[in-house]
Amino acid sequence: MATALQNLSSYDPNEIPDGKGKRIGIVVSDWNTAITGNLLQGAYETLTKFGVNEEDIILEHVPGSFELTYGGKLLIEKSNVDAVILLGCVIQGETPHFTFVCNSVTQGTTQLNLNYNIPIIFGLLTTLTFDQAKARAGGRYGNKGDEAAITALKMIALNTKYK
Ligand SMILES: Nc1c(NC[C@H](O)[C@H](O)[C@H](O)CO)[nH]c(=O)[nH]c1=O
Numbered sequence: 001m002a003t004a005l006q007n008l009s010s011y012d013p014n015e016i017p018d019g020k021g022k023r024i025g026i027v028v029s030d031w032n033t034a035i036t037g038n039l040l041q042g043a044y045e046t047l048t049k050f051g052v053n054e055e056d057i058i059l060e061h062v063p064g065s066f067e068l069t070y071g072g073k074l075l076i077e078k079s080n081v082d083a084v085i086l087l088g089c090v091i092q093g094e095t096p097h098f099t100f101v102c103n104s105v106t107q108g109t110t111q112l113n114l115n116y117n118i119p120i121i122f123g124l125l126t127t128l129t130f131d132q133a134k135a136r137a138g139g140r141y142g143n144k145g146d147e148a149a150i151t152a153l154k155m156i157a158l159n160t161k162y163k
Pocket residue numbers: 029031032063064065066067088089090091092101
């Protein structure tokens with residue numbers, strides 16, 4: 001379903017698990033920081049809205065989206081978290097570089113999910129234009145950071161159910 005039909009910030013608050021006591025890592029890319037800063041704000045506000053303590057949010061910045069998966073690996077291995085959220089924004093330029101970065105983060109995130117026993121959330125915007133990114137980072141289609149935070153809380157609950 002296209003984002004135009006499913007707002008990224010729409011959810012039923014009654015269906016969101018309690019985040020109290022959960023430790024959540026966030027790795028955010030500094031490329032397109034005008035966008036990723038909004039994603040981070042959305043994720044942070046949503047996590048605390050549903051009970052995650054500020055001191056239980058472990059935040060790290062990386063230079064670009066390509067580095068998100070390595071940053072996620074570090075937090076998984078060193079910071080005793082219940083989930084890791086990766087936030088980035090890749091915008092198409094003149095060359096095929098966009099495709100390689102997007103594919104790398106996609107495959108790398110999948111690998112982390114399969115190799116470790118905690119959920120790693122794919123909060124990556126992959127857009128053709130800056131305006132498309134703005135629309136998904138607190139604009140008319142909501143905030144991908146909100147979606148990532150909600151997904152993290154739901155996946156932690158699922159993980160706990162099967163521990
Ligand atoms: N063009 C974008 C990049 N490029 C940088 C790479 O992510 C990486 O940091 C570099 O290749 C060095 O390893 N990154 C983004 O996050 N967004 C872009 O639009």
